[in-house]
Amino acid sequence: MRRITLYSVGVAALGAAALAALVAWPVGRTPEPIALEGNADRGAYLARASGCIACHSNFEEGGAPLAGGAPLETRFGTFYPPNLTTDPDHGIGDWTAESFAMAVRQGIGPDGEPYYPSFPYTFYADFTDQEIADLWAAFRTVPPVAEPSPEHAVGFPFDQRWGLKLWRAVFFHDPLTEPVAGRSEEWNRGRELVRGAAHCGACHTPRNVAGGRDLGALFSGNANLPGGSKAPSIRPGELVENGWTVASLAYALQTGVTPSGDAFGGSMAEVVREGTRFLSASDREAVALYLLDDEAAAHERTADVAGEGSGDTRMD
Structure with missing residues (x-):
């Protein structure tokens, strides 16, 4: 019995020490001075x-x-x-x-x-x-x-x-926004926006029990958004099947009007109203071009699942 008690105390002490170390574990790194003049x-x-x-x-x-x-x-x-x-x-x-x-x-x-x-x-x-x-x-x-x-x-x-x-x-995965060699400037701009600033995958990708994105199902939709709303798949196949083209998707990002004549609702309506309608026509078209590129999408998903660039890579 004494051995069991000592073992339990030891395990508890190790657990407490591990928790203390985790709480004290510093994350991030102080960035270099931002000396550039902003616009x-x-x-x-x-x-x-x-x-x-x-x-x-x-x-x-x-x-x-x-x-x-x-x-x-x-x-x-x-x-x-x-x-x-x-x-x-x-x-x-x-x-x-x-x-x-x-x-x-x-x-x-x-x-x-x-x-x-x-x-x-x-x-x-x-x-x-x-x-x-x-x-x-x-x-x-x-x-x-x-x-x-x-x-x-x-x-x-x-x-x-x-x-x-x-x-x-x-x-905390690298968003993989860097230009891809051999792709057009417009396609790479779309990639930068979709994977970076516009963070389309935040809503249009399902999440696991811990709230992390399921990169194996990138852009396949999410039925459990905050407030009980849903986001559909924005993979190329589903977009085409639902009547989307580069022109109609770019237009919808400006107006909120879909190919069927309906209008976006919920959080997507807000995204258009406060965000994408202010983008340049060329940027909206770049986003649409990237999302509708079926050949590239398969390669992109493979890169995500393989974990290329996963981890806390940007720390300055």
């Missing part, structure tokens, strides 16, 4: 493409732009997009360009704590220093709103942020 117009365009305004503005409730978004109800709890205005107390007014870069590319706050993946930072990991500088210049023009965002309503064990360190180790 606010380019940054505003990228912010629209990235869904910042759509997510962090609760216009339906009369909220100010970027003062905090509508709640996202998930099976893990309810998440509240925070205030991103220049208010120093409730927004990001006291941040630096470097802390902003760390948040956007790494999903790490100024306090060193990881953000929940309801913030799709994993798709922004390849943003360049110039893009970060442009975004930062744009956000610095946002009027301050002295309104705090509600705390996330997340129960145990998901309220333990140290657990996000394990999540990141498994599911």
Whole structure:
């Protein structure tokens, strides 16, 4: 009995030590100084493409732009997009360009704590220093709103942020936005937007029990979006089967009108209203061209499943 007791105590001590080590385990890395001059117009365009305004503005409730978004109800709890205005107390007014870069590319706050993946930072990991500088210049023009965002309503064990360190180790994949040799400039631009800023896979890819994307089913649709909505498959075969062409998809990203004459509803309507309609015609066409390329899609899925670039690759 004494041996069993000592064994139990030892196991408990090791478990406690492992937990303490995990809690203390630092994630992320302080970025190099962002010394480039940003262009606010380019940054505003990228912010629209990235869904910042759509997510962090609760216009339906009369909220100010970027003062905090509508709640996202998930099976893990309810998440509240925070205030991103220049208010120093409730927004990001006291941040630096470097802390902003760390948040956007790494999903790490100024306090060193990881953000929940309801913030799709994993798709922004390849943003360049110039893009970060442009975004930062744009956000610095946002009027301050002295309104705090509600705390996330997340129960145990998901309220333990140290657990996000394990999540990141498994599911923080390189978004694979880099140009592919032999492909056209337009196709590569579409790839960059779909896999990066526009983060199409965040909604149109199913997720596992841990909330990680199932890369083997990339773009095949998701029946369990926040709030109970659904996102259809945007794989080339299904798009063509449903009557989509490059022209009609580009048009829908501008107007929200589908080939059948219907209109997007739910979160996709918001994406168009606050995001894709502001994109240039060439960018909307690039997105459509990339998504409808059936031959390339098979290769892309193979690359994702193989784990090319998986892991916390962008840390500066």
